[in-house]
Amino acid sequence: MKKAKKVLIILGILIFIVVVIGLVSKSSKPNAIDNQTDTDNGTLLETKAKANQKLTITRDDLNSLKDEINSLQIENLSTPTQ
């Protein structure tokens, strides 16, 4: 019984390691392709890295700006009996 428990724990750890490795390799894959493409043109890679480093705003920033502009509701003169 004790031995079976030990085996289950080791199996669990192994599955966890496999899942983590899988996730890490999946997330790094597109970058690997990008890098391969970019290495064809060293100048482009350098320029892109420079641009991305300087770009301090995100798509979310621009979207939330739009939401804030839309939430500014300009209404008619309000009265207590509305």
Place this chain on the structure above:
Amino acid sequence: MKKIFIALIVSLLFVQVIPVFAISTDGAWQDWKQAQQERIGTEVGYRTAYKAYNDNKTPGNEQEAVATGKDLLNAWLDEAQTWLIWKNQQAKENPDVPTQLKNDINSDVNKNLDKIEDLRGDVENVHTLPQGVGVFIKMIASYGGLVVDVGRNTGAAWVVIGNKLLDTASDYEAKLRATAEDLDDNQQIISALDIAKSLLNSARSKVNQAEAVYKQVVTPGQPIIKFNEANGYLTQARQNLLSAQAQLFVAFNLINSK
């Protein structure tokens, strides 16, 4: 186990406390809506009593019409009072409204709440129907004043929010431009940013015009016309801001596609 139990109790208490802080503006709004419902109810009572007096002009019917009329005048005052409190609360809880403006709004609201208290005294002294009509006319004048004060302050708050949005958009435009200037073949990006900048300048000018005109929402004068005119400028500024934001998005996507 004991620690988990204590943590659970603390979390439950916290969850209970959050809505207490959250309801202040909502609570004020509900008070106003309730006062509105009560006013509608007293209106029905007054109309019925007044009709009975018109059909049969006995002293008893007149007293009933006066009593229900006073109830109605007080209900209108309750409605105006709760509305002012809600408007004040709304401004107080708005993080975009600067402290000075919050103080101005608070001062205007208090001035109008004092007027309401004076009018309550006038209502108390009504003993005949013509006296009631006299107080009603006085109320209409004060009512106009408080609506104008709230309108002017609301406009001022919109101007502050508009300027804040413009500052954010201008900051984004500058950041995108700084990035674009380091890129090769950036004409399309710079062109989108130039359009955005021009739209932002136009929006800034409209917001400034709106600010000047909202200040003219006063009595005596043409407060309603001025309020609508300022709203028009602000609506144009809002449209320019949205168009500028779209151009910033174009520039952002072009930078990312490089």
